[in-house]
Amino acid sequence: MISATAIVDTHALLELVYVSLIAGVGICAVYAVAVLGVTRSSEHRRADRRAAAALYAALATIAVAGCCWAIVTGIVIMAKK
Amino acid sequence: MHSDLLIILVVATALAFDFTNGFHDTANVVATSISTRALSPRVAVTLAAILNFAGAFISLKVAATIGTGIVNAGAITMPIVFAGLIGASTWNLATWYFGLPSSSSHALIGGVVGAMIAANGTAAVQFGGLLGKVVIPAFVSPLLAFVVAGLGIVLTYRLVARLRPGPAGRGFRYGQIFSGGMLALAHGTNDAQKTMGVITLALIAHGDIARNHFAVPDWVVISAASAIALGTYVGGWRIIRTMGTRIIKMDPAQGFTAQTAGAAVVLAASHVGFPLSTTHVMAGGVMGAGAGKRVSAVRWGVASNMAIAWLLTLPAAAAVGATTYGATSLFGSGFLGPAIIATIAIIALIIAMTKRSRELAARPAGANS
Numbered sequence: 001m002i003s004a005t006a007i008v009d010t011h012a013l014l015e016l017v018y019v020s021l022i023a024g025v026g027i028c029a030v031y032a033v034a035v036l037g038v039t040r041s042s043e044h045r046r047a048d049r050r051a052a053a054a055l056y057a058a059l060a061t062i063a064v065a066g067c068c069w070a071i072v073t074g075i076v077i078m079a080k081k
Numbered sequence: 082m083h084s085d086l087l088i089i090l091v092v093a094t095a096l097a098f099d100f101t102n103g104f105h106d107t108a109n110v111v112a113t114s115i116s117t118r119a120l121s122p123r124v125a126v127t128l129a130a131i132l133n134f135a136g137a138f139i140s141l142k143v144a145a146t147i148g149t150g151i152v153n154a155g156a157i158t159m160p161i162v163f164a165g166l167i168g169a170s171t172w173n174l175a176t177w178y179f180g181l182p183s184s185s186s187h188a189l190i191g192g193v194v195g196a197m198i199a200a201n202g203t204a205a206v207q208f209g210g211l212l213g214k215v216v217i218p219a220f221v222s223p224l225l226a227f228v229v230a231g232l233g234i235v236l237t238y239r240l241v242a243r244l245r246p247g248p249a250g251r252g253f254r255y256g257q258i259f260s261g262g263m264l265a266l267a268h269g270t271n272d273a274q275k276t277m278g279v280i281t282l283a284l285i286a287h288g289d290i291a292r293n294h295f296a297v298p299d300w301v302v303i304s305a306a307s308a309i310a311l312g313t314y315v316g317g318w319r320i321i322r323t324m325g326t327r328i329i330k331m332d333p334a335q336g337f338t339a340q341t342a343g344a345a346v347v348l349a350a351s352h353v354g355f356p357l358s359t360t361h362v363m364a365g366g367v368m369g370a371g372a373g374k375r376v377s378a379v380r381w382g383v384a385s386n387m388a389i390a391w392l393l394t395l396p397a398a399a400a401v402g403a404t405t406y407g408a409t410s411l412f413g414s415g416f417l418g419p420a421i422i423a424t425i426a427i428i429a430l431i432i433a434m435t436k437r438s439r440e441l442a443a444r445p446a447g448a449n450s
Contacts, residue, residue, distance in 0.1 A: 008212075008213045008217055009213055009214070009353075012353035012354070012355065013217070013218070013221065013353075015349070015352075015353050016218070016221070016222075016225070016346070016349045016350055016353055016355065017221070017225060019345070019349040019352070020225050020226075020229055020342075020345045020346045020349045021225075021228070021229055021232075023345040023348075023349065024226075024229035024230070024233055024341055024342040024344075024345030024346065025229055025232045025233050025236065027341050027345070028233030028234070028236060028237050028337070028338050028341050028342075029233070029236045029237065029240065031237075031253075031256050031337065031341075032236065032237040032240040032241055032334075033240060034252070035240075035241055035244070035249055035252035035253060035256070036240055036241055036244065038248075038252055039241075039244045039245070039248045039249055039252065040244075042248065067259075071259070071263060074348060075139065075266075077352070078139050078140050078270070078348065078351065078352050079139050079140065
């Protein structure tokens with residue numbers, strides 16, 4: 001009788017689950033922050049509130065950089081192994 | 082001489098399958114970008130083809146799983162690989178004919194397993210590997226994509242809730258250029274490797290590669306990448322309609338979330354060597370993004386038709402693979418059997434495509450399916 005744990009590569013399956021959750025949900029959330037930052041920055045700029053506009057633009061830049069970092073890191077890890 | 086002709090036929094059939102895989106799966110990659118108007122159909126398909134090509138070079142773990150983890154590589158012969166490919170291609174074309182987005186990957190695995198059982202019995206199949214690396218991930222992955230997309234869209238809507246829909250939508254349309262690109266890359270990575278694995282199995286059977294040293298030659302990687310990219314470019318317009326609009330109507334945020342969830346799951350699976358179905362994953366992502374907004378937005382009837390097609394894929398492709406192996410072995414173990422079957426398959430394909438194009442031409446303009 002073969003046990004279920006011998007058949008299923010539990011480690012690989014768990015890795016699939018947590019990597020997908022962190023990467024998928026994380027990138028969606030961070031990109032939504034980028035959209036929020038860009039949109040709010042544009043609204044504040046039109047209303048001539050420069051400090052708020054700059055703050056939201058910085059938030060958007062950090063969020064976009066975060067998304068790019070996540071994507072590049074993911075590809076590099078895959079290509080290395 | 083016959084052996085050399087046979088390996089050429091098997092490699093050509095494998096590349097033809099890879100082409101149909103790209104053709105069949107284009108919808109998974111581009112449907113959401115097209116349905117939300119993030120990209121025009123031609124641009125979306127071109128981008129997908131380029132990134133499918135690039136994706137095939139990222140990893141070889143899935144190819145190793147196909148080559149070493151599902152059937153006994155020591156028992157493989159070229160007629161078995163050929164019969165498996167015909168089984169998979171037949172199922173792929175049948176589902177294309179009826180507009181059902183079933184899994185090319187599971188068709189390929191089913192076809193090879195069926196042909197192997199017909200040739201050597203069940204002992205030559207690694208059922209542990211089949212269950213642990215194909216069947217269980219096949220059940221887990223669409224659910225995972227559903228959950229990731231569902232959580233992703235709920236978080237996204239919370240973050241952008243107070244924004245005006247116009248600018249926010251534009252932001253997510255831009256995002257879809259990247260999420261669609263990542264999905265195409267993921268598709269190339271996971272799906273092209275399956276064909277690489279099968280061609281490598283045939284090369285092992287032909288004696289070009291040692292049975293105990295699985296390694297994918299560079300020319301196999303390049304040719305598989307080219308075939309899937311070409312197939313993606315030619316595209317599957319019928320299936321695009323099913324994936325893009327018939328499951329749910331999507332807004333750009335949902336399209337972005339579904340694609341990001343799909344890309345994350347497929348890339349993570351490629352990393353650990355699971356040969357996933359991009360179709361299953363993407364449909365899970367699309368439904369998750371729909372259900373995260375409103376459960377009733379998902380057309381569950383269409384989704385259940387797709388689920389039935391998926392459940393049938395492994396056994397149906399296995400049955401066609403086994404039957405094809407039986408038919409080829411009637412003509413001996415040489416080149417003649419596969420050559421006759423290949424000729425019959427090409428004639429059947431031409432008849433099916435002609436009939437289909439006549440049916441489409443006879444349909445009134447604007448009819449969808």
